[in-house]
Amino acid sequence: MSRGPRTGVDPDRLAALDGLFTAEQRQIAAAVRRLCDAEITPKVPLWFEAGELPDPRGLMRQFGELGLLGMHLSGYGCAGLPATDYGLACRELEACDSGIRSMVSVQGSLAMYAIWRFGSEEQKQQWLPGMATGETIGCFGLTEADHGSDPAGMQTSARRDGQGEQADWVLNGSKMWITNGSIADVAVVWAQTTDSPRDIRGFLVPASTPGFTAGEIAHKLSLRASVTAELVLQDVRLPADAVLPAATGLAGPLSCLTEARYGIAWGAMGSARSSLHAALDYARSREQFGKPIGGFQLTQAKLADMLAEYVKGMLLAVHLGRLKDAGEITTEQVSLGKLNNVREALQIARTARTILGANGISLEYPVIRHAANLESVLTYEGTVEMHTLILGQALTGQNAFR
Structure with missing residues (x-):
């Protein structure tokens, strides 16, 4: 009588998980795995040990070349693939390292998605094509040092300075634990407006804006192969069209x-x-x-x-x-x-x-x-x-x- 295989079976094969996906979806997963195996997996233990990501911009461009950045979004250079395809890519990226998946996730599902979902056509045209290729890096500033699970209590403020609809916005405050923060070209920053009616609005803040700084957070014992930063905004002046027009409130x-x-x-x-x-x-x-x-x-x-x-x-x-x-x-x-x-x-x-x-x-x-x-x-x-x-x-x- 046979006692079954002695060499063991791959867990995915044992559960016939590959049968849940189309041939194209399996090819996408395999392409992401090949990139990770060739460029990241052999090196990531050393990056983790050193607590650094040596060339994040180069890595982001590689992800862009493979079409991973905002891959579930449509238009503006994004691949427009199904959510399941994106999920399979996330699985392969995190099988390599959680910090690597976070890098891609923050770029595509937070920064790019915020602009894609709530931005004006001008904002989308300005930022999304470069973010899809990885030439432009984004981050997402919501969490604050004293306001994590309760973002409604955020202290970062945005006030109008000037007359009428074209009045500038002036932002003050800080954000903590921001992935990609110190390498970002643009930050999506959420702030509490001081004018009536008070509300939470999103702003696109170019990293070159005077008063905006991003310092990398050190001494982490987790997500060490990842860029994590604190964003500080001191009288950051933005034009009226820096606000995301379709986003009002915590929603x-x-x-x-x-x-x-x-x-x-x-x-x-x-x-x-x-x-x-x-x-x-x-x-x-x-x-x-x-x-x-x-x-x-x-x-x-x-x-x-x-x-x-x-x-x-x-x-x-x-x-x-x-x-x-x-x-x-x-x-x-x-x-x-x-x-x-x-x-x-x-x-x-x-x-x-x-x-x-x-x-x-x-x-x-x-x-x-x-x-x-x-x-x-x-x-x-x-x-x-x-x-x-x-x-x-x-x-x-x-x-x-x-």
């Missing part, structure tokens, strides 16, 4: 966050897949007590649990992608994807670390790097608590945020 920036969270639900599964593969390879080759540790029941139980959560997370991501492509996705459904998939990816990385033992903390393997990165992904663009309350309100009809 604007929150819709951008929903767009980015969708990509995170896919990206987290990349970290999970990489961690699972590392654990499988190690379990098949590492011998203790006379045989590979993959032959022991406790190790197999860990691997089976990791596989189950990875497959469930992928099925959820695919479901969300199809809902998004059909124009039917809701904010609550995206919160479900972000909450579940990041939480389970982090648990997979932690479990993989235990299978690798002491080697699990070495950057020779990707596991500890994924685990450290996912600690940030778990809380950025909505903490576990915030997404839990979003789902709780949807289920009960009761607002428990305050």
Whole structure:
């Protein structure tokens, strides 16, 4: 009687996940993986260890050449591909490193999406083509040092200076934890207007504007192969047409966050897949007590649990992608994807670390790097608590945020 394969099966093949995608979608994923394998994956452990990204502008141009920047947007040099295709790209980027996926996500799903969704035609023509090629880099300034989960309390202000509709805007304030901030050519900054009626508006701030500075944040122990900055605005004077005309109130920036969270639900599964593969390879080759540790029941139980959560997370991501492509996705459904998939990816990385033992903390393997990165992904663009309350309100009809 056959006991089944002794060499093991790839997790995606075991669950027949490739069958969920078209040949074109598999080609897109393979193209992103080839770029990462050739240009990033061999180097990213060194970047992580050094806490730097040596040539972010060159890397962004490579992503632009592959058509990854704003790939789910249409027009202005963007590829206009389905949301599922974008999700597969996010999975491959984060299988390489969360910081690399964040770089692309902030460019396309936050900065570019804000301009594409809320900008004037002139603003779109001015910024989006260069951002799609990676020649122009954008960032998204919403979070403040004292206002993370509650952006409505933001202190960054925008006041009118002059008469009539052509009056300038003057911005003052600061933003924290801004990916791409210190390399950006343009920042999408959200501010509280001081004139009546007071409201939250979005502004396009060229990095060369007097009074605007961006300093890189050091001493991070997570997302180390990523550019993270603090933005400071001191009497930054902007023309009247710097405001995003179609965004008024918190609905604007929150819709951008929903767009980015969708990509995170896919990206987290990349970290999970990489961690699972590392654990499988190690379990098949590492011998203790006379045989590979993959032959022991406790190790197999860990691997089976990791596989189950990875497959469930992928099925959820695919479901969300199809809902998004059909124009039917809701904010609550995206919160479900972000909450579940990041939480389970982090648990997979932690479990993989235990299978690798002491080697699990070495950057020779990707596991500890994924685990450290996912600690940030778990809380950025909505903490576990915030997404839990979003789902709780949807289920009960009761607002428990305050």
